[in-house]
Amino acid sequence: MARDLTKRREAPAPALGPKQTLRYWWNQLTSMRTALVLLFLLAIAAIPGSIVPQSSINPIKVDQFIANNPELGAFYEKVGMFHVYTSPWFSAIYLLLFISLIGCIIPRVVVYTKALRAEPVPTPKRLTRLKNHRTAQVEGSNDEALTRARTWLRRHRYRVGGSSNAAGDNTLSAERGYLREAGNLVFHISLILVLIGVATGSLYGYRGGAIVVVGQGFANVATQYDDMTSGARFETSDLPPFQIQVNDFDAQFEIGPVQTGAARVFRADVTVVDEPGADPRHELLEVNHPVKIGSTQVHLLGHGYAPVVTVRDGDGNVAWSGPVVFLPQDGNFTSLGVIKAFDAKPERLAFQATFLPTANIEQMGMFSQFPAPIRPVLAVNAFHGPPRDETGLPENVYSLNTDGLTQFTDGDDLWRKALEPGESVDLPDGQGSISFDRVERWVQLQISSTPGLEATGLAIALAVTGLCFSLFIRPRRLFVRVRDDGTVEVAGLDRADARLGLDGEVDALTAATTGHETEDRSGSPDEPDESTEGDPEYGEPHPTDN
Amino acid sequence: MENLSAWSDLAVITAMVLFIVALICHAAEWGSARTVASRATRETRVSTAQRRQRSLASVGAASQGTSTDTEADSPDDSGDSVADAAEEGLSARERRIEMAGRLGLNISVIATMSVVLGVVLRGIAAGRAPWGNMYEYTISAVAVIAIAHVVMAYVFKMRWQGLPVSLILSLSLGLAYTALYVDVAPLVPALTSPWFVIHIAGATVAGAAFNVGAVASILYLIRSNMERREKVSGYFTRMPSAEKLDAISYRIHAFAFPLWTFAVAAGAVWAQAAWGRFWGWDPKETFALVTWVIYACYMHARLTAGWKGKRAAIIAIIGLVSFWFNFYGVNLIFDGLHSYAGI
Numbered sequence: 053m054a055r056d057l058t059k060r061r062e063a064p065a066p067a068l069g070p071k072q073t074l075r076y077w078w079n080q081l082t083s084m085r086t087a088l089v090l091l092f093l094l095a096i097a098a099i100p101g102s103i104v105p106q107s108s109i110n111p112i113k114v115d116q117f118i119a120n121n122p123e124l125g126a127f128y129e130k131v132g133m134f135h136v137y138t139s140p141w142f143s144a145i146y147l148l149l150f151i152s153l154i155g156c157i158i159p160r161v162v163v164y165t166k167a168l169r170a171e172p173v174p175t176p177k178r179l180t181r182l183k184n185h186r187t188a189q190v191e192g193s194n195d196e197a198l199t200r201a202r203t204w205l206r207r208h209r210y211r212v213g214g215s216s217n218a219a220g221d222n223t224l225s226a227e228r229g230y231l232r233e234a235g236n237l238v239f240h241i242s243l244i245l246v247l248i249g250v251a252t253g254s255l256y257g258y259r260g261g262a263i264v265v266v267g268q269g270f271a272n273v274a275t276q277y278d279d280m281t282s283g284a285r286f287e288t289s290d291l292p293p294f295q296i297q298v299n300d301f302d303a304q305f306e307i308g309p310v311q312t313g314a315a316r317v318f319r320a321d322v323t324v325v326d327e328p329g330a331d332p333r334h335e336l337l338e339v340n341h342p343v344k345i346g347s348t349q350v351h352l353l354g355h356g357y358a359p360v361v362t363v364r365d366g367d368g369n370v371a372w373s374g375p376v377v378f379l380p381q382d383g384n385f386t387s388l389g390v391i392k393a394f395d396a397k398p399e400r401l402a403f404q405a406t407f408l409p410t411a412n413i414e415q416m417g418m419f420s421q422f423p424a425p426i427r428p429v430l431a432v433n434a435f436h437g438p439p440r441d442e443t444g445l446p447e448n449v450y451s452l453n454t455d456g457l458t459q460f461t462d463g464d465d466l467w468r469k470a471l472e473p474g475e476s477v478d479l480p481d482g483q484g485s486i487s488f489d490r491v492e493r494w495v496q497l498q499i500s501s502t503p504g505l506e507a508t509g510l511a512i513a514l515a516v517t518g519l520c521f522s523l524f525i526r527p528r529r530l531f532v533r534v535r536d537d538g539t540v541e542v543a544g545l546d547r548a549d550a551r552l553g554l555d556g557e558v559d560a561l562t563a564a565t566t567g568h569e570t571e572d573r574s575g576s577p578d579e580p581d582e583s584t585e586g587d588p589e590y591g592e593p594h595p596t597d598n
Numbered sequence: 599m600e601n602l603s604a605w606s607d608l609a610v611i612t613a614m615v616l617f618i619v620a621l622i623c624h625a626a627e628w629g630s631a632r633t634v635a636s637r638a639t640r641e642t643r644v645s646t647a648q649r650r651q652r653s654l655a656s657v658g659a660a661s662q663g664t665s666t667d668t669e670a671d672s673p674d675d676s677g678d679s680v681a682d683a684a685e686e687g688l689s690a691r692e693r694r695i696e697m698a699g700r701l702g703l704n705i706s707v708i709a710t711m712s713v714v715l716g717v718v719l720r721g722i723a724a725g726r727a728p729w730g731n732m733y734e735y736t737i738s739a740v741a742v743i744a745i746a747h748v749v750m751a752y753v754f755k756m757r758w759q760g761l762p763v764s765l766i767l768s769l770s771l772g773l774a775y776t777a778l779y780v781d782v783a784p785l786v787p788a789l790t791s792p793w794f795v796i797h798i799a800g801a802t803v804a805g806a807a808f809n810v811g812a813v814a815s816i817l818y819l820i821r822s823n824m825e826r827r828e829k830v831s832g833y834f835t836r837m838p839s840a841e842k843l844d845a846i847s848y849r850i851h852a853f854a855f856p857l858w859t860f861a862v863a864a865g866a867v868w869a870q871a872a873w874g875r876f877w878g879w880d881p882k883e884t885f886a887l888v889t890w891v892i893y894a895c896y897m898h899a900r901l902t903a904g905w906k907g908k909r910a911a912i913i914a915i916i917g918l919v920s921f922w923f924n925f926y927g928v929n930l931i932f933d934g935l936h937s938y939a940g941i
Contacts, residue, residue, distance in 0.1 A: 083901045088895055095891040102881035102932060109879060137879050250877070260872065291932075310781040318787045339787040340872045351874040498876040508876075512863045519859055523852045 081148070082155035097145055098574040101136035105129060108135060108281075149249060157240050164233050171213035175223035175531045176543075181529075184558050185543035191567040194534045198222050200354050204564035208557070210530060211559040224532040232548065235521020242515035249508030258282035258291075259500035264377045265358045266320075266493045269297040272348075277499075294345045297332075301493045303355055305423045313384055313423050313429045320352055337495075347501050354496035356380045357387050359407050359430050362476075365396030365484040372396075375492045378407045380452055385409050390452045391432075391486075393439070401484060402435040402452055407491070411470075430488045431470045434460045434479055530557065532565055540565050540587040602723035603782045607775075609716035610737055614771035617744075617764050618710035623702030624761035630695040631833040671805035687765045695836075702760050703751050710744035713771070724782045729798040730789060732929060736774035740767050750810070756846070758837045762813045793868035800861030805921055807854030808893075812918035813849035815911040822908065844907065848900060851914060855893050862886050881932040885924035892917040 067375040068076060080086055105113035114134050132139030179185050190197040198214075201224050205212045210226035261279030264270045272295065274280065274288040282288075304317040315562030320337040326345055335343045342349045358375035365371040371393035378389030391403040410422035411429035418431065437457040447453075460467035460480050467476045476487035534540050542562040544554050717738050721728040728734040747763045750756040785794070820842035824830040837843065865886065866876040877883060896913045899905035 056818065084898060085905075088898050088902060091891050091895045095888045095895070098884050098888050098891070101879055102884040102928070106879060306783065308783070310783040314783065315786050316784060340791040340868075342871065348876050351797065351872075353873070458909060498874050502870075502875070505870070505876075509867065516856060516860050516863060519856045523856060563861070 078155065081152050087149065087152050087156070087409065090145060090152060093145045094149060097136070097142050100133055104133045104136070105135060106136065108137070142560075148248075150244060153240055156397025157237060157244075160233070161237055163265040164237060165408055167233075168230065172211055172225040172227040174213075174215065175225045175533060178534055179531055179541040179543040182543040182545055184545065184554050185541060186558055187541045188542075188562050188566045188568075190534060190538040190540055190565070194222060194536070194538060197534050197540060197565050197567065198224065198532070200567065201534075201561065201565040204561055205530065206212060221536060222534045224530075225528070226530045226532075229525050229547070231521050232525035232527050233519040234521070235523075235525060238341055238518030239515050239522055240518075242511045242518055245511035246508055246515065249504045249511055252504040253283075253502040253508065255283040255285045256504075257500070257502040258286045258448050258499065260314065261496055261498050263356075263377055263494050263496050264296070264298050265377065266298050266301045268396065269295055270497060271295045272499065283475075292346055292348055294348070295325040296343075296350065296497070297325075298495055299353060301324060301495055303424070303493070314316060315423075318352060318355060332515070337497075347503065347505075349500055351498040351500070352417065352495055353498045356494050356496075357385060357409060357425070358492040358494045359389070359405070359428075360492055361403075361430070362390065362392055362487045362489055363393040363396065363401060363403075363484065364486075365393065365401065366396050366399065366482055368484075369485070371398070371401060375494075376405075377449070377494050378405070382419070383423065385423045386418070386420040390450060392449075396484060397439070399436045399483060400439055401452075401479070402437075403432045403486060404435070404452055405432045407431075409491075425491055427472075428491050429470050429472055430485060431468065433468055434477075434486070436460060436483055442464040528554065528557070530561055532561065534565070602719050602771060605678055606716045606719035608724060609712050609719060610726075610771060610775060613709045613713035613716060614768060614775060616705050616712060617768035617771060620702045620709060621703060621761065621764040621768050622704040622766055623698050626815060627695055627698035627702060628833040629838060630691055632775065643734055680746075699757055699760065700798060702764065703748070703757050706744065706751075706760065706764060707748050709767075710741070710748050713741045713744055720782065724784070726785060727795050727798070729794070729802070730783070730785050731778070731780050732926075733774050733778040733780055735798070735802065735925075736770055736778060739802050739805055739809075740770050740774070742802055743767060743770075743809055746806055746810055754846075758833070759810070759813050759817065761833075762816065765808055766813070788872055791868060791871065793864060793871065795866050797861060797864040800857055800864055804854045804858035804861055805925070807850050807857070807919050808918050811847050811850035811854060812915050815851060815914040818843035818847055819908065819911050844911070847911065847914060851893065855897060858890060858893065862890055881928045882924065885920060885928050889917060889920040889924055892920050 079525050105117050116197065117134075118129070128134060132141070136142055177181070180187070202212055202214075205224065205226040208228070210228045211230070212224055212226045214222065214224040217221040258280060259275040259282070262270050270276055272291050272293060274291065292532050298320055300321040302317060302319045302321075303315065306312055306314040306316055316340050322335050322337050322343065323332045323333055324343060324345060325332045337343050337352045339352055342351045344350075356378060357380075358377050361372065362370060362376045363372040372395075374393060376391050377388035380387045385407075386405040389405050389407065389410075391405060393401040393403075405512045406418055408418070408420040408427075408429045408431070409425040410420050410427050412419075412421050435452070435454060435457040440456065460483070462468070462480065467480055471477060471486075471488035473488055475488050476485055478485045528546040529547065530542070530546060532540065532542050538560065542558055542565060544558045544561075546554050618636065648878060693861055717728055717734075720737070724730065724734075729738055741927060743763065747759065748766075751760065817834075817837060818840055821834050821837060821843055824834055825840050838846070865883070869878065869883070870876040892913060896910055897912050899910040
């Protein structure tokens with residue numbers, strides 16, 4: 053894209069003023085060579101982000117990596133290896149690339165708009181020096197020949213210019229394929245638009261996740277999110293006030309011998325209230341089929357099990373009752389969860405539990421055999437401890453801090469029970485009981501808004517279209533000279549390399565001009581074309597042509 | 599249904615065996631042309647331009663028939679005292695080369711039909727586009743490359759790429775069948791989308807073109823090196839000039855690059871629908887971009903003095919390596935959102 057400076061690059065003079073120095077470096081930056089180097093750097097710099105875990109994609113893996121490789125982890129942290137795509141060095145590369153791009157596009161746009169208004173280049177003095185040329189004799193008058201040539205060129209969508217000189221020679225100069233450079237410019241400008249679109253989206257957009265148990269709802273306020281990332285310009289008060297009720301969730305898994313247990317259907321039946329007071333609407337939320345609420349999109353990203361348990365304390369009162377979200381640990385949904393009944397009296401109670409949707413009774417292994425709830429079992433370990441003052445500090449609901457808690461024992465072993473739905477078991481020493489009532493499902497919703505998404509998509513479409521134009525449009529120049537004595541010289545040259553059919557067009561134009569109109573001889577075997585691309589001032593052919 | 603899938607497997611294995619046979623034929627073609635070296639050395643004493651023209655002519659003639667081929671070559675030997683004997687030996691060898699080459703191409707045609715049949719049957723057996731896993735994707739890509747090869751060989755007289763292309767095809771099918779094979783199964787919900795067809799079709803065709811383009815680039819590098827040393831020998835005497843090879847490589851890449859751009863963009867659209875973000879630096883996405891940037895380098899390198907020719911060809915080969923890594927390496931090494939069904 054950038055200008056090729058090799059032909060003009062002068063050795064830097066020993067002493068340059070500040071202006072010249074600036075100009076020198078600007079020329080360097082906008083040169084094709086620099087663009088190439090920057091493109092390479094971009095390709096190389098993007099690679100580490102796929103090898104080293106990224107905190108934007110998987111923060112848990114980053115923590116694991118640092119724990120396993122403390123020294124390397126610290127070094128990586130320092131150089132931004134855990135957030136490659138927002139790191140200063142990665143940003144520097146693509147920003148320089150885009151500056152280089154802009155610096156080279158602007159002059160080319162200027163040149164192109166001038167070329168659009170200008171006549172085609174004057175006919176070269178000696179057409180016979182062009183590789184593809186013909187000489188013939190006119191039948192009838194020279195004017196008629198010129199008119200015929202002009203008609204032929206117009207019909208073949210050439211822009212035609214021409215001149216005559218004192219010697220009575222008339223020339224036509226024709227060009228086509230202007231859209232190639234237009235496509236080229238559109239492609240590169242679109243890339244800048246894509247960058248702006250992406251930047252807008254990440255500045256004003258947000259993405260958050262929330263786990264919602266089936267039967268419950270989600271209101272779009274910041275406190276209902278489990279996690280949220282947002283752009284610098286985003287305010288939580290901008291969240292549109294919609295609500296989603298998850299009515300039902302259907303998941304089906306492969307039961308055949310091939311890919312047993314692979315997901316086949318995920319489907320959540322939801323009711324959406326777009327804003328307070330609006331009519332509720334039913335939607336089917338599926339993978340690949342997000343629900344749209346204004347510019348906000350709600351995706352179904354994951355699902356899991358939420359066993360419904362009831363815990364009674366030593367006094368016989370209900371200390372906890374309801375669904376508890378368990379997090380899946382493997383593809384068969386072996387799930388872990390924690391039940392906290394800290395209000396239990398006289399001692400507070402807590403449970404670490406494993407939920408197996410399909411338990412294997414024979415082996416009593418703690419792994420599920422299948423993701424669907426065919427033989428659900430809840431295995432619990434129980435803890436008790438003296439009451440504790442409320443600290444008000446937020447606590448992780450998925451992990452249990454066992455400080456100050458004692459695990460129940462059963463003789464020499466730890467107390468451990470496996471419950472099926474509907475079963476209840478008493479805790480030792482009359483400390484209460486736990487019952488596994490039934491199992492619910494939960495879905496993980498992702499709520500996101502990316503402003504400027506449509507514009508970005510449009511820019512990408514424009515870029516692809518422009519790219520096709522810049523690669524497939526064939527710019528070509530044809531010249532006709534009708535001499536006073538009735539001699540016709542026709543010549544042509546391609547401005548992009550490796551194009552077919554120039555010979556054929558030159559023949560056809562010659563025939564049209566002389567009046568011996570014959571059929572177009574297209575597809576004639578073309579010689580290896582001299583590559584002339586990237587040379588805006590292409591005028592004379594290379595002397596090596598013949 | 600299971601029957602159909604078994605037939606598909608049979609067709610794919612048949613295609614693999616046939617491509618290996620085609621490979622052997624093309625190897626014989628190259629082997630028979632090996633001794634052309636001596637003639638080529640003699641030729642180098644003639645001017646470079648003449649030699650270039652002659653090799654072009656012989657390639658053009660090669661596809662037309664044996665008799666014209668010998669005519670194209672024989673003028674070199676006229677005036678030689680042992681011309682008759684040499685010519686006889688030459689024509690016998692020319693016949694051998696021609697026969698091996700034609701046989702290789704004809705077998706490739708049958709193999710192509712077989713692999714296309716395998717892909718179609720697989721699709722019918724699965725009741726969807728057969729691109730649900732790496733095995734299906736590989737056999738589809740092989741089918742596209744094979745069709746492209748056969749078409750180019752017949753329409754554009756490009757039989758000379760038979761050896762490297764049939765090598766790629768037989769290796770890919772072998773790898774697909776031994777390492778990547780999985781039985782027919784429906785798609786996971788993440789893949790059930792119209793973009794599944796659009797995105798993957800674009801990527802497959804672009805990938806096939808990258809493969810064929812890189813073959814032309816590799817041959818260009820060897821041939822241009824020979825031309826520089828003025829020592830074009832063996833089968834390379836029967837290929838187009840380095841200049842022409844470069845142009846062919848460019849045309850193929852110029853076709854593939856916008857298509858790849860489109861495939862990546864379509865992937866972004868799909869990602870927006872499936873995951874609520876169009877770009878998330880998933881390893882597959884990252885390497886798709888890396889591949890795209892490398893081919894962008896190729897396009898720019900061809901416009902830059904000092905980079906066109908040899909360096910551009912090397913960039914095209916690096917691009918193909920990146921493409922392959924994106925396809926095989928990323929799925930097998932990294933765990934990302936594009937890893938489905940184990941492999």
